[in-house]
Amino acid sequence: MVVAAVRASEVKAEGFLRGACAALAAAAALLVGLSTQTETVLLVSKKATVKDVQALWVLAMAAAAAAGYHLLQLLKCVYLGRRAGVNRCRRSSRALAWICLLLDKACAYTTFATTVAAAQACVIALEGAHALQWTKLCNIYTRFCEQIAGSLVLGMLAAVGTAVLSAVSARNAFRLAARAS
Secondary structure, three states, X not given: OHHHHHHXXXXXXXXXXXXXXXXXXXXXXXXXXXXXXXXXXXOEEEEEOHHHOHHHHHHHHHHHHHHHHHHHHHHHHHHHXXXXXXXXXXXXXXXXXXXXXXXXHHHHHHHHHHHHHHHHHXXXXXXXXXXXXXXXXXXXXXXXXHHHHHHHHHHHHHHHHHHHHHHHHHHHHHHHHHHHO
16 A cells, blocks of 8 residues: 555656656747747848757757657656556566656757757857857847747756656666566
């Protein structure tokens, strides 16, 4: 009875964390994907969008995929939370735990890597690259750069949350492996 209560609370905590990661990743994807700003410079109207910087477009797609993945895993947590007292086949739950661990690791690495790559591209937009004769863009598109900075913060928080979830998945996988032996 106590083990089932502990397991149910673990599933609820994991579900809460997955929901938070899904919300953060979705917010990052929406913020970076929908950010635009139009400015007129020397009688020429230019529009800054996410497609102007390839790393931002990749960040939007990766964050959206991470949000979808966390939403699917959240549904798994809800299902397992409802069935916490029911015995399941150990072999299939062990395989599921290892698959979840691998997917969580891949999601954590992808989210972190795309966020850092987008941040690197944004540093060039913020500071410019004088050797390549690239001018600063954030002094022209200030609102756009602020929205992208906000999405980078949300993306990094989602990456940290996903790393914590991969540690939880590793704990579950190794705990099930230890029980089997």
